[in-house]
Amino acid sequence: MDNLILKVCTKVLFTPIILFGLYVQFHGDFGPGGGFQAGVIVAAAFILYALVFSVEDCKVIMPPKLNFFLLALGAFLYGFVGVIGLILGDPYLSYDVLGSTKEAGQHVGILLVEFGVGLTVCNVMISLFYSFADFDFGKKNND
C-alpha cells in the first residue's frame, strides 16, 4: 500500500512490538503472558510489516528457509529439554535436574520450554501468513 503514514508508523512500531513480545515472554512467570502470547505478538510485527510494505519485503527480513528452521528449532528445544530430564534419571519434562538446586532447575527449564513454544508459535503464524497471503478473495465488493 502506498500510504506514507502507515509506512512510517510501521517502521516506528516494528521494534517496540518485538520488545513488547519479549517482555510478555519473560514476564510470563509473574503476570499475564507466556510463550504462546509472545509468539503471536512477535509474529504480529512481521505480519504488519508484510501488510504495509509487501510480502516480498517481509521475505527479505524473514526468509522462508530461516522461518522453517526456527519453527523446527522451537519444537526441538521443547522436546530436548524434556529428554535431558529423561537422560538424567527423572521423568520426561522434569525440570528439577537442570540446575544446581531444584528451584534453579525449574527456573531454567520453564524459561527454555517457554522460549521454544514462543519460537514455534511465532514462526508458525508467519508461515501461515506467507501461505495464505496471496489468496484472492475477489475484487472490490463495496456493499
Place this chain on the structure above:
Amino acid sequence: MFLAVLIALAVSFLLILVRLINGKTTFDRILAANSIGTIIVLGISVHGFYMGRPEFIDISIVYALINFIGTVAVLKLFDKGTLGDK
C-alpha cells in the same frame, strides 16, 4: 469512580453498536468496529484498576495492537481484494 467510567464506556459502546449495525458504507462500519476496539481497550484497563489488578494493562496493549493490525488488514483486503502483493 471506576464504576462510573465503566458505565459510561458501556453506554458509548451501545451507541457505537447502533452505528455499526446501520452504518451507510463498509468504511463507516470498519471505523465503528475500530472504535469498539478502542472502547474495549479502555474497558480492560479501567476494569483492571477497578478489580485491583493493574497488570491488565498488558492485555489492553496487546488488544490495541491486534486492533490496529486487524483494521489495516481489513482495509487492505477491501482496497486490493487480497492480503498479499499483486
